[in-house]
């Protein structure tokens with residue numbers, strides 16, 4: 406069968422492939438600890454879920470405008486305005502089926518054949534594919550391991566060409582847990598502005614920041630406006646409010662571009678689900694309850710971060726890792742453990758899954774198959790047991 410060139414380089418999301426295999430083994434009766442998924446293990450806070458149910462019961466079950474219900478777009482804009490300290494026009498907000506669709510809109514509307522898009526690596530697995538679906542070229546750029554792989558202007562300068570049209574950056578990072586400081590982010594934004602490069606900032610983990618007493622990580626709206634050129638800010642409730650299954654995300658950009666995103670959505674998915682928008686409206690308007698539940702989850706993630714770091718040092722002192730400052734992942738290096746038929750992290754993860762029933766994601770999904778990502782969005786017992794099994798596996802291999 407022949408397919409369109411549109412999907413020539415399309416492959417299934419690598420993180421989904423691993424968690425699917427782990428689920429299958431579990432269904433077959435294996436004792437599997439699945440630490441491969443990229444989602445909080447908490448339930449959606451009750452006050453948000455109730456608003457979704459109320460939405461359904463109250464008839465919010467029909468089409469909405471493609472960029473979302475105005476009340477939700479206004480509520481999101483109000484929170485962005487609060488953050489930025491300057492008015493953020495609600496017509497710049499487009500509500501999508503998850504942050505993933507918001508990122509797709511940006512890549513598809515801004516880039517095309519002949520364009521190069523810099524992708525900060527290790528990257529969230531989907532970025533290069535979104536760029537390729539737009540038939541543009543992803544250019545993967547790694548920072549230094551000693552600096553948690555964070556990019557500097559020198560890294561960007563070395564990777565940029567005349568065809569560079571965009572940069573996709575993610576802080577706090579999935580998979581590394583690295584968090585850019587405001588100064589680092591400002592320097593990057595200023596470089597993008599000077600180079601006339603679109604800056605796409607994925608801030609979906611912004612509220613899961615383990616430093617600064619749990620205050621949100623620096624984002625584009627904290628940057629002095631003079632240093633900010635063309636940008637698309639992507640965020641959403643999936644991670645901060647444990648709402649991955651509701652499929653809500655949003656972008657903010659200038660209204661002219663936001664209209665293009667809305668037009669694109671109107672032709673492919675229309676709006677994201679109306680009840681999910683009703684639930685999200687509660688998350689963005691009931692500020693007090695929302696902030697309390699975000700803080701509660703962040704404290705739990707921070708405690709688990711401390712646990713995972715402590716136990717890694719005790720049980721697996723020979724395994725280097727990036728100290729996670731945000732999100733809920735531990736990114737560790739395994740090439741020193743290769744041997745025999747294990748020549749990459751994909752093989753290493755697959756052996757570990759078969760031998761010990763522990764599912765992690767091989768770093769090939771993030772641009773370097775010498776590394777592995779473990780999610781610590783799990784109970785203390787699961788984290789402890791997974792690390793004990795991994796230590797046994799490492800000793801035995």
Ligand SMILES: Cc1ncc(COP(=O)(O)O)c(C=O)c1O
Pocket residue numbers: 443502503504505506529575579607609641643644649653654
């Ligand atoms: C960095 C990053 N961006 C975006 C997403 C997608 O978010 P959503 O579920 O809102 O589409 C994820 C999900 O894993 C992610 O890790």
